[in-house]
Amino acid sequence: MIQLPATFPADQLDDFCVQVFRHYGVPGPDAKLAAGVLNLADVRGIDSHGVARLKTYVDMFKLGRINPKPNIRIIRDKKSVATVDGDNGLGLVVGPAANAIAIAKAREFGSGWVSVCNTNHYGIASYYSLEALKHEMIGWSMTNSTKLVAPLWGAERMLGTNPISIAFPGLTNPPIVIDLATSAAAYGKIEIAKRKGDAVPKGWIIDQRGKMSTAPDDMIDGGALLPLGSDRERGGHKGYALSAMVDILTAVLSGANWGPFAPPFALRQEIPARSVGKGIGHFFGAMEIDGFMDPTAFKKRIDEWIAVFRNTKPANAAMPVLIPGDPEHQEESIRRKNGVPLMESVVRDLSIIAGETGIPFIGA
Amino acid sequence: MIQLPATFPADQLDDFCVQVFRHYGVPGPDAKLAAGVLNLADVRGIDSHGVARLKTYVDMFKLGRINPKPNIRIIRDKKSVATVDGDNGLGLVVGPAANAIAIAKAREFGSGWVSVCNTNHYGIASYYSLEALKHEMIGWSMTNSTKLVAPLWGAERMLGTNPISIAFPGLTNPPIVIDLATSAAAYGKIEIAKRKGDAVPKGWIIDQRGKMSTAPDDMIDGGALLPLGSDRERGGHKGYALSAMVDILTAVLSGANWGPFAPPFALRQEIPARSVGKGIGHFFGAMEIDGFMDPTAFKKRIDEWIAVFRNTKPANAAMPVLIPGDPEHQEESIRRKNGVPLMESVVRDLSIIAGETGIPFIGA
Numbered sequence: 001m002i003q004l005p006a007t008f009p010a011d012q013l014d015d016f017c018v019q020v021f022r023h024y025g026v027p028g029p030d031a032k033l034a035a036g037v038l039n040l041a042d043v044r045g046i047d048s049h050g051v052a053r054l055k056t057y058v059d060m061f062k063l064g065r066i067n068p069k070p071n072i073r074i075i076r077d078k079k080s081v082a083t084v085d086g087d088n089g090l091g092l093v094v095g096p097a098a099n100a101i102a103i104a105k106a107r108e109f110g111s112g113w114v115s116v117c118n119t120n121h122y123g124i125a126s127y128y129s130l131e132a133l134k135h136e137m138i139g140w141s142m143t144n145s146t147k148l149v150a151p152l153w154g155a156e157r158m159l160g161t162n163p164i165s166i167a168f169p170g171l172t173n174p175p176i177v178i179d180l181a182t183s184a185a186a187y188g189k190i191e192i193a194k195r196k197g198d199a200v201p202k203g204w205i206i207d208q209r210g211k212m213s214t215a216p217d218d219m220i221d222g223g224a225l226l227p228l229g230s231d232r233e234r235g236g237h238k239g240y241a242l243s244a245m246v247d248i249l250t251a252v253l254s255g256a257n258w259g260p261f262a263p264p265f266a267l268r269q270e271i272p273a274r275s276v277g278k279g280i281g282h283f284f285g286a287m288e289i290d291g292f293m294d295p296t297a298f299k300k301r302i303d304e305w306i307a308v309f310r311n312t313k314p315a316n317a318a319m320p321v322l323i324p325g326d327p328e329h330q331e332e333s334i335r336r337k338n339g340v341p342l343m344e345s346v347v348r349d350l351s352i353i354a355g356e357t358g359i360p361f362i363g364a
Numbered sequence: 365m366i367q368l369p370a371t372f373p374a375d376q377l378d379d380f381c382v383q384v385f386r387h388y389g390v391p392g393p394d395a396k397l398a399a400g401v402l403n404l405a406d407v408r409g410i411d412s413h414g415v416a417r418l419k420t421y422v423d424m425f426k427l428g429r430i431n432p433k434p435n436i437r438i439i440r441d442k443k444s445v446a447t448v449d450g451d452n453g454l455g456l457v458v459g460p461a462a463n464a465i466a467i468a469k470a471r472e473f474g475s476g477w478v479s480v481c482n483t484n485h486y487g488i489a490s491y492y493s494l495e496a497l498k499h500e501m502i503g504w505s506m507t508n509s510t511k512l513v514a515p516l517w518g519a520e521r522m523l524g525t526n527p528i529s530i531a532f533p534g535l536t537n538p539p540i541v542i543d544l545a546t547s548a549a550a551y552g553k554i555e556i557a558k559r560k561g562d563a564v565p566k567g568w569i570i571d572q573r574g575k576m577s578t579a580p581d582d583m584i585d586g587g588a589l590l591p592l593g594s595d596r597e598r599g600g601h602k603g604y605a606l607s608a609m610v611d612i613l614t615a616v617l618s619g620a621n622w623g624p625f626a627p628p629f630a631l632r633q634e635i636p637a638r639s640v641g642k643g644i645g646h647f648f649g650a651m652e653i654d655g656f657m658d659p660t661a662f663k664k665r666i667d668e669w670i671a672v673f674r675n676t677k678p679a680n681a682a683m684p685v686l687i688p689g690d691p692e693h694q695e696e697s698i699r700r701k702n703g704v705p706l707m708e709s710v711v712r713d714l715s716i717i718a719g720e721t722g723i724p725f726i727g728a
Contacts, residue, residue: 076655076657077474077655078473078474078652078654079472079473079474079655080473080474080655081475081652081656082656083656083657108443109442109443109444109474110441110442110444110445110473110477111444111475111477113474113475113651138613151673151676151685152686153683153684154676154677154678155676155677156677158676164606166609168612176608178605178606178608178609180599180601180602180605180606184593184598184599185597185598201597201598204598206679211679228592228593228602228603229548229592229593229598229599229603230598233549233565233567234549234565234567234568234593234598235544235548235592235593237544237686237688238544239592239593239599241544241688242528242542242544244540244542244673245542248532248540248669249502252666252669253502253653253656253662254656254657255657258665259672259673276665287445287477289617290442291440291441291442291445291446292445292447292618293440293617293618293619298617301616301640302612302616304640305616305622305623308522309515309522309608309623312518312519312522313518313519313520313574314517314518315517315519315573315574316517319517320517321517321518322517324604324605324608
């Protein structure tokens with residue numbers, strides 16, 4: 001057995017994903033788009049949403065649960081707004097297509113807003129908000145997802161981790177990139193704690209009776225994540241409301257499955273007994289900066305905002321105040337140069353895919 | 365001295381405010397609008413934002429800090445988006461005018477988005493999102509405000525409590541009304557705890573060195589509120605990012621004062637040494653439901669969403685899961701019938717205003 005390298009060049013991972021998607025029937029340009037979404041997650045250090053997910057997408061293709069050649073179309077629209085049906089295509093293909101519609105509408109009408117049904121996992125929310133920046137726009141992106149989170153005072157999973165992303169361009173600074181799940185913590189962190197045998201902080205999870213817990217198994221075995229804010233005193237009703245907002249804009253408004261009816265993406269997750277629409281939902285927005293303010297003047301103001309907030313008096317001099325997007329930007333500059341580090345389990349998954357498809361994987 | 369009634373009919377409070385605003389030079393139709401914003405806060409039980417604030421508005425008029433007859437105008441626009449200059453008018457007048465522009469744009473272009481500078485305190489955020497519902501639209505509203513909140517890891521006030529509101533109409537149910545400050549707790553709660561000599565929950569405040577505290581004085585004497593999520597572990601970076609989003613959409617994009625430079629509204633608050641724009645900022649959005657989905661079909665889906673979430677298995681059978689807007693809706697049905705209860709200190713303020721202006725106040 002050969003020694004596996006610790007890191008992989010981003011381009012080679014990208015190429016591998018393109019070929020795998022093509023192998024499962026995705027047309028070349030769509031395969032490139034889809035791989036690009038995963039790759040951005042990998043280079044920005046959002047490891048849970050990059051090639052680590054490729055195996056799940058492949059599983060779905062093998063089961064015929066994703067349409068590799070969707071007819072993505074506008075089913076209703078009025079100037080700056082539209083609803084798009086993703087025809088059960090890969091979320092990584094439907095997402096970029098629907099987001100491009102929002103951007104085209106923004107070019108014509110000053111802003112564009114697209115709610116999407118009949119789609120599935122679309123990767124990192126910030127891929128889409130960052131796309132808008134290439135067109136001198138402010139970008140918005142949201143998606144609903146499989147249930148994991150309890151509404152405040154609830155004792156069962158009713159909402160996904162439903163992320164919100166918005167990005168604003170700087171002039172000399174990298175953009176401000178907001179990308180947050182509306183839960184107090186990510187599900188991945190509960191799994192990591194379980195593997196390590198650690199307790200999780202109070203405020204992350206409840207057990208199946210709705211009681212706060214610090215034992216990962218209490219959440220995993222029929223409990224739930226808590227919304228951002230955790231409990232009533234610290235604003236758990238606000239995290240619940242934000243998650244509800246995402247659920248409604250992405251899924252109620254588009255005709256997708258909302259709340260507890262959002263279909264799962266991973267095979268191990270339970271399929272809801274009831275369907276209230278088609279697939280899951282996304283929501284994209286783009287606003288042309290020029291419609292509000294001279295774009296250069298706006299970017300200068302963003303640069304000034306960044307400078308002022310970076311100079312906030314810190315609680316601890318060793319931990320200065322960050323700008324949203326800082327950690328990902330820093331990671332991107334390292335990984336574009338040094339490559340993407342992958343966990344052994346991810347390399348193993350990619351090697352299995354290589355074996356099944358005959359597509360050579362550099363580490364295999 | 366006569367016995368003061370505990371509650372006051374909403375209409376009489378509204379009339380009093382109309383007359384007071386007119387006394388200070390606000391034209392009749394604007395005075396009616398402004399009073400209506402305060403009145404909605406009073407009937408929905410958001411006591412901090414109703415007639416309790418009238419004295420502060422009056423103080424600002426007496427000091428000549430608000431323009432009673434503003435020339436509110438669009439200074440830049442492109443179809444569905446615009447920037448509005450409020451000409452230093454009362455926020456309660458500028459807000460409804462700018463929101464009406466967003467609604468008119470939505471009627472023409474499917475959606476309308478207006479960023480506003482040169483304005484001040486606009487009342488409750490949900491007044492504006494609820495206005496859009498009268499036009500078969502989904503309404504959005506945000507505002508920045510005087511600094512009270514530290515960014516995560518900061519040890520000083522840099523952001524306002526920067527609320528976000530969005531409202532969705534039901535068919536047979538009252539609307540889902542989301543209206544949340546992006547801080548962990550409201551400043552008013554710190555003041556109440558101080559008066560009572562109580563400690564506040566951990567996660568609400570820091571002292572002037574940036575250390576978490578439970579002593580109200582630590583926040584009041586140069587400390588700060590924490591963002592929603594409180595600390596890094598429980599997602600304080602997310603509350604900070606949401607507050608930053610509001611600050612940028614309302615103030616950076618409009619040409620208003622952002623972050624720590626937002627001018628104060630109450631006289632006791634410090635005036636920032638530096639100005640980076642005009643007044644504070646608001647952001648309004650309206651989206652025509654018909655551009656996405658048949659409005660009746662959408663409202664039926666909202667009704668179903670409400671029914672399903674109300675039936676969430678509760679952690680405690682005596683405390684069922686609420687729908688965002690429930691507490692305010694319940695309060696509204698009580699107060700429209702029984703009147704608005706006012707604290708003695710508020711009645712005293714209104715009586716002083718009555719004495720100064722010669723406008724009769726029912727309780728005086």
